[in-house]
Every structure is written in C-alpha cells, then in structure tokens.
Amino acid sequence: MADNKNLTPRAEDFSTWYNEVVQRAELADYSPVRGSMVIRPWGYGIWENMQRALDEMFKETGHENAYFPLLIPLSFIEKEKEHIEGFAPELAVVTKAGGKELEEPYVIRPTSETIIYSMYAKWVQSYRDLPILMNQWANVMRWEMRTRLFLRTAEFLWQEGHTAHATAGEAEEETLMILDIYRKFMEDWIGMPPITGLKSESEKFAGAVRSYSCEALMQDNKALQAGTSHFLGQNFARQFDLKFQSEGGQEEYAWNTSWGVSTRLIGGLVMTHGDDKGLIVPPRLSPTQVVIVPILKGEDSSLVLEKTKEVESRLKAAGVRVKIDARDNVSPGVKYYEWERKGVPYRMEIGPKDIEKGSVALARRVVPSGAKRKSFVMEDQAVAEMPNLLEEFQTELRDASVARREENTVRGVRTINELQEALDGGAGFVFTGWNGDPSVEEEVKGLTKATIRCLPSEEFRSPQTPVKCVSGAGESVTEVAWARSY
C-alpha cells in the first residue's frame, strides 16, 4: 500500500486490491493457522444474510436442516474410490485423542457425503421413506496448497444439501432445481449473475456422475465457480448400502444428490462489485443498509443526536437496517471514508442545517455518472423512499454485472488460435464447439491457461450452434464456455 489511506487500484494489481479490500473493509483477517482466517463481524453479517435467504429457499422447496459430525472415520472416505482419489491430498486427519493413538484415524470432514449416506442407509427401508431432503450448515476443512481469503481457505463455512430419491429422474430434477435456486440467489441477492451448466468429466466433483455449476465472471475476467450441484447417481448408495424396497417389492439402491455454496460467495461479491474505494455490498445483503452520520456542532449536538435517533427508528419501522455512527472522536469525513470502504449502500448526514430545514443529506455508495455525490432531500421523503432506493441500487448492481458479463463474453470462436487471441485480448467467457475429447481440454489448458468452465445450460448457449470442435479435430458435440478461473 502506497499509504494508509488509498487502496491499490484494481487496474494496477487486482489480487492485491482484493486482499486490501477484504482486510480494510474488515470482512476477514488472517489467523495464526496457515490458510485459515477469521471472519469478522462485517463479513459474518453478510454471510448471515446469505444464509437467511438461502435457508428460506431450501425450506420452501421442502428441505430440512440437520447436523452431522465433524469427524468422519477414514475408512468411510476410502469407500468411494473416486471420492478418495479426489480428496486424499487435502485431508486433515486426527490420529491422536485423549493422549492415545486412535484405533482408526478420523478425518476432519472435507465434505459429508460418506457420513450422511451411511446414516441414510440406516433410516431408509422403503420407498415410503424417500425422498430425504436434508441440508446442513457447517464448516469443512481441505488442506489446500495455496489459500486466499474467502476464495480458498483451509477451513470454510458452507451449506451442503444431501438428498436421496427413489428414481434417477427425481434426483436429476432435484439437482437442477437447486442449481436454479443458486442462480436466482446469485442474481437477486448478490447481483452476481452466473452462467450455469454441466461440468466436463475432468472438472466434475470426485464421486459424482454429473456436476453442474454456477460460474460467475469477476472484474478481472476470471471465472469463479460459485456453487455446485451434483447428481451422484448410485455411487454412494452402493458403497454405503443405501437401499430401499420399491413399490414393486424389489430392493434398489437410492439415487443421491449433493449441492453446496460456501463463504467463497463473499469473495465473489467483493470481486463483482468492489471499486477502487473499497467494497460495495448489495443492499439486500448489507448488514447495515443506511448509516447515519450526525454532524455534531457545539451546543446543537444533543439536538442532532436526538434527531438521528428519531430518523433511525422511522427507518427501522420501514424495514431498513440502519445504524448511527455517533462517535465523537472522529470527524465526519473519516466516517464517510470508513463506511464507503465497507460498502454500505447509503449514508445519511444530519446536521443543524438539516434540522432547520427538515431535510437530510443522502449519499449513495455508487453515484450514477453525472450525478452529484450528495443529494439533499426532505426527511419524510428520505424515509419513505429509502426501501425503494435500496431496491433500485440492488437492481442497478445486478444489471451492471449482467452487462459486464455479456460485454466480456465472446461467442462463435472456432479455433484454438482465436480462443487464445480472445483471452489475451481480455475476454472473460469464450464459447466454442467441442468434440468431447478430454485431450482437447488438456491441450487448450496448456496453451491458454483456460479451462472448460461448463457446458452451458440451454439459455446460455449461442444462437448459432458450433459445428466444429475448437481443436479442429472433428465435429462439435457440445458448446463449451472457456475461461481462466479461480
């Protein structure tokens, strides 16, 4: 940092900017343990708002919350072959407890499929016990080589949904429904519009039959896998003997799904909306939507404070999350900068002059181009309008992100050369044809550092279906979206 005040601009060094924003907005801080972090109240407040919104959507669609234990017998993880291959290097294992070596080591969960389906096996006998639709909010641990605040930490918070169904069709439907919930959540709450689609074989979750994901485009034009939903087939059911008697009386293995989003979403939020002044939090997720800064002058102080409290309660009554910053040891200007860094959508200033006129000063975290930084409006109007203003802001953030995603998406690319050029020219998503051969993925990745983010869902596909594979070898069997990614 050049000095204590300004952030490194995004254009200069995006990842330094990111780290500075996260720390200076007080979202999180490094902990003494390598790769793990403390989520501070401002960051955790955002997470709580995310949880609340998602939890409601899960419950509306029939899911219930439960909690499964942190420690999982190592042998469980080892049962599903691909699963263990996917996770082996990043497992943290407990071998000692109570001062003694354990008979069998326990793994700190990297994800809970194994323990959960082993329990489902115990609870399910008949098709009448299905479906099971459960979710848990939990922490998990993956000993990553390289970590970054929120984007990849050794320990992180997430929700993992795990369902069991009588038929493949029903499970697949569940997988896609959740994908859609994730997508809506990202659009409507984070204002971070992803493209959705199917993961290629090499990018899918270890142990899944098919993985779907939401891929969001960050301001540096790198893609962030922001949520995944997996159709697990009967892979885990077979390993954990999750069987049921069907309507026809036969014994069958259940069909499973699992799906999750994590605190990584907060990283996505930062990289979607932040600017060179700091964080910008979409109103629906902001722990504080309006901060009131009293302008304290001599004997008017108590009058001003009284007024701010009055406005605070009026805003609260209107359903707005509001906070008064009444500190008397810092000047108003300092507070402005601080709250802007934290990304609070609206600031309201109330001083003696306002009280005289019955007005307030309003400042928006993002000022539309050409508009003045502050507007002076009557108090009644400010209070009445605030819920709408916040929703407008929310919509604006989303629309800007949709526009940015589209502007940075290149379609109809035919060759690896063109793909390379597009990426070097700063493109985000690049759409091409693909013959389905993993060696093409390898080759492109080696040349361009881009990977197949997904085989896009129908509505994200190009109007003109590609004919040839980007490699030049053969027909395209599917369109794919490439990007460099986190």
Add this chain to the structure above:
RNA sequence: CGGGGUGUGGCUCAGUCCGGUAGAGCGCUGCGUUCGGGUCGCAGAGGUCCCCGGUUCGAAUCCGGGCACCCCGACCA
C-alpha cells in the same frame, strides 16, 4: 511442491551493504480545538528488531540453521 518476496512499536516502512546500545509517518492515550469529505495543537504510552546457535569487547546489521507469512505457478469449493 517449485519460483519470487517479506519478517523491526497496533499498521506501513526506513535503518542491514559499511556492527557502536532503535527511528519516521499513520494509529493509540490524555487535554484543548474542530466537526457538512481523511481537523489542528500540545503532552504521552508503546519494541524479546521472527526463532535458535555462532563470530565479536559489542549484532536489527556479519555467518550457519530453522520457522512463519504474502505473491506468482502446478492441484482444488
């Protein structure tokens, strides 16, 4: 696991080449003054110079070993 960088008051760093008993700015505390975009003044507190060992009369500085963290790559939500 490779490449690069950094470890010195709370933070950002100077001092290290050339050894001599530790500094700046910001922050913090107190008092006063200000308060509508990073107020100002005065006074003050605060440091095992990452750790261990060595060289030396003397080490933040030189030598050896270790550790931690950050950034960039290979692997991953």
